Amino acid sequence: MSIPADLKYTKTHEWARLEADGHVSVGITHHAQELLGDMVFVENPTVGRNLAAGEECAVVESVKAASDVYAPIAGEVTAANGSLESAPESINKDPYAAWMFKLKPSNSAELDGLMNATSYAAHVESEAH
Amino acid sequence: MLKQTPLNAKHHEANAKLVDFSGWEMPIHYGSQIEEHHIVRRDAGMFDVSHMLPVDIKGEGVRPFLRRLVANNVDKLQTTGRALYTCMLHEGGGVVDDLIVYFMSESWFRLVVNAGCADKDLAWMDEQREKLAPNLVITPRRDLAMIAIQGPNAASKLWAALPGTRDLAAAMKPFHAVVVGEMFVARTGYTGEDGFEVMLPNKAAPFFWQALLEAGVKPCGLGARDTLRLEAGMNLYGQDMDEGVTPFDAGLAWTVDVSGERDFIGKDALLRLPRNRQLVGLKLLDRGVLRAHQAVFTPQGEGEITSGSFSPTLNVSIALARVPVGIDVGDTIEVDIRGKRLKAAVVKYPFVRNGRALV
Numbered sequence: 001m002s003i004p005a006d007l008k009y010t011k012t013h014e015w016a017r018l019e020a021d022g023h024v025s026v027g028i029t030h031h032a033q034e035l036l037g038d039m040v041f042v043e044n045p046t047v048g049r050n051l052a053a054g055e056e057c058a059v060v061e062s063v064k065a066a067s068d069v070y071a072p073i074a075g076e077v078t079a080a081n082g083s084l085e086s087a088p089e090s091i092n093k094d095p096y097a098a099w100m101f102k103l104k105p106s107n108s109a110e111l112d113g114l115m116n117a118t119s120y121a122a123h124v125e126s127e128a129h
Numbered sequence: 130m131l132k133q134t135p136l137n138a139k140h141h142e143a144n145a146k147l148v149d150f151s152g153w154e155m156p157i158h159y160g161s162q163i164e165e166h167h168i169v170r171r172d173a174g175m176f177d178v179s180h181m182l183p184v185d186i187k188g189e190g191v192r193p194f195l196r197r198l199v200a201n202n203v204d205k206l207q208t209t210g211r212a213l214y215t216c217m218l219h220e221g222g223g224v225v226d227d228l229i230v231y232f233m234s235e236s237w238f239r240l241v242v243n244a245g246c247a248d249k250d251l252a253w254m255d256e257q258r259e260k261l262a263p264n265l266v267i268t269p270r271r272d273l274a275m276i277a278i279q280g281p282n283a284a285s286k287l288w289a290a291l292p293g294t295r296d297l298a299a300a301m302k303p304f305h306a307v308v309v310g311e312m313f314v315a316r317t318g319y320t321g322e323d324g325f326e327v328m329l330p331n332k333a334a335p336f337f338w339q340a341l342l343e344a345g346v347k348p349c350g351l352g353a354r355d356t357l358r359l360e361a362g363m364n365l366y367g368q369d370m371d372e373g374v375t376p377f378d379a380g381l382a383w384t385v386d387v388s389g390e391r392d393f394i395g396k397d398a399l400l401r402l403p404r405n406r407q408l409v410g411l412k413l414l415d416r417g418v419l420r421a422h423q424a425v426f427t428p429q430g431e432g433e434i435t436s437g438s439f440s441p442t443l444n445v446s447i448a449l450a451r452v453p454v455g456i457d458v459g460d461t462i463e464v465d466i467r468g469k470r471l472k473a474a475v476v477k478y479p480f481v482r483n484g485r486a487l488v
Contacts (some may be wrong), residue, residue: 023154037146037352038163040439041418041446059467061418063356063439066467085416092161 001124002030004096008072008111009120015096016072018111022079025099028060028069031124033095036062044061044080044101051075051103053110058100060091075103075108134179135331139338143348150351151245153180158350165353166441169320170484173280174349175341180244183270183313183328184251191238193413194262195230198254200376200387200393206232212317216376216386217250223372224379226250227364229317231306234445239306239313241275241326257394273313274334278346279324279357281484287325289415290337290344298325319354321361321482324377356438359375359447362410362479368421369408369435369449375399378451379435380408409450409456410478411448411464412488415471419448419464426463426470429453434464442481443488449478 003009008016013032017025033039042062050059051071058069079102084090090098105111115123131154142196145156156177158165168174186194192451195203201215211232217225221417226246229238242250251269258265288295294309301307303323306315311330326473329337342348364370370379377385377399387396411434413419419437426432432452440447448464456462460475476488 009225037158038161040163043415043416061439062156063441066418066420089163 001034001121002096002098003117003119003121007096008114008116009123010070010072010114012070014069016098016111018108019102022104022108024073024075024103024105024108024111026069026072026101026103027095027099028091029120030095032067033092036060036067037064038062039091042084042088042091042100044084045077047077047080049077052076060088068096069100071103072114073103074106076106077105078102078104132180133326134177136177136179136276136335137213138226139335140177144473145348145350151180151243153244155180156348156350157352159348162350162352162356163441165347166348166356168347169280169322169349169357169472170442170481171281171347173278173282173286175338175346176277176279176354177274177278177338178326179274179331179334181275182242182244182247182250183265183273183275184240184242184254185268185270186238186240186265187236187268188262189236189264190262191265194258194265195238195461196391197261197393198208198257199228199230200385200395200399201208202391203230203232203238206230208305209233210307212304212306212315216370216381217253217373218376218393218399219253220395220398221464222375222395222398224366224370224374224376225253225372227366227370227381231315233306233308245367270328273328273333274331275328276334276338276341277318277320277324277326278341279318279320279322281323283322283324283346286341286344286346290340290346292437311445319361319363321356321363321479322484348352356441359436359449360440360442360479360481362449363450364408365436369436374406374451375402377402377404378406378408380449405415405454406432406451407454407456408449408451409458410476410488411437411450411462411473412443412480413446413448413471413473414461414475417446417466417469417471418474419446419466424465425450425452426465427456429455432456440480443486447480447488448473
């Protein structure tokens, strides 16, 4: 299972990456896409929407099931990845390149409250049992 | 503890993702459900369907027993090996199970029933046998495995895997079965493509599976089987029908023969009950995915999606839905998808047949 060391993670299987411009990219983890299977539909939040940490804000659907995506931290949506609408399978191919949306954090210190790769690996392990 | 088919080790070898399916540990996919779907539409794939149960009914007078037991008329079966799709009903007209009946001789018919219904079916059939034909012998064939080889190249790859069967495969008519040594080979399936369902002794199954692999037949999981059958407009027991609905409510009127004097179990109820529901095909016009149990809103009243998914062949979401009568092909209705009302077109199904989009 792939869990890059430079990202932050949530219990609900989102990843968050602090970009050089201070914005945070969000996607779903390798483990999440593996559980869901082939992606066929992505619905992203609209740009400009203000999200609270943990707020339900996007949907990914595979052939098998629909799954909610939650905001890892609070912030304003500054971009949504439109290419996923026509190519949702990019999430299966490279989940860490296939970012879904970007946030301008209300408080970037909130990132410190998320899990690092080691804790996330342990979390995935604990859910398997 | 989940039950395992004789091919379980082959699935592990192939890195299948295994899930609990009606108490059986079965492959849902071997990597990508959508790729497996396309393989069956374009080439040839194989499914382990050994969880399904062949049941042999033997003795004097099987035909009269089946005339009463199932809703379709087994008198349509006149040539050896001919198959018939039918529902088995209870007295109230609800569907106990759907199954295929093969006519092998006047003293041997073979039924193939769903895994999830197998125990219930056997109990029901035995109850009827005791009342109607105590001399008959009903034998569940758990000693047999079943492999479905499906797709436009299924015939050529089957004879590549079984040398000497080229003429046989070419001569077999759709919806017929033949016995070849220890194998029961039927030209039937659940995908809307040409193909075969082969029943054979459990011990022989892994060798046959390996021969098919070497002939270039790709293993496909039950995930692809579900999207393939949905595109082909074929019902799934437990979703599109169950004991609470009649074949008429489930788009299966074509499998029920109420003509003539024949009195089958459930016939009285079918003739008496109002026919106010129907099964229709839906094609989503907005973005999203139709799923079972979503509510459907029509000018004639509410309905419900019974099976829904993304169609890999059509690249759009499709569904079967139970709606009030009066709704017709060409109408636009609404579906509640995660709290939003999205538009869907009522379309004729099957959606796809023999690799070709029909809607």
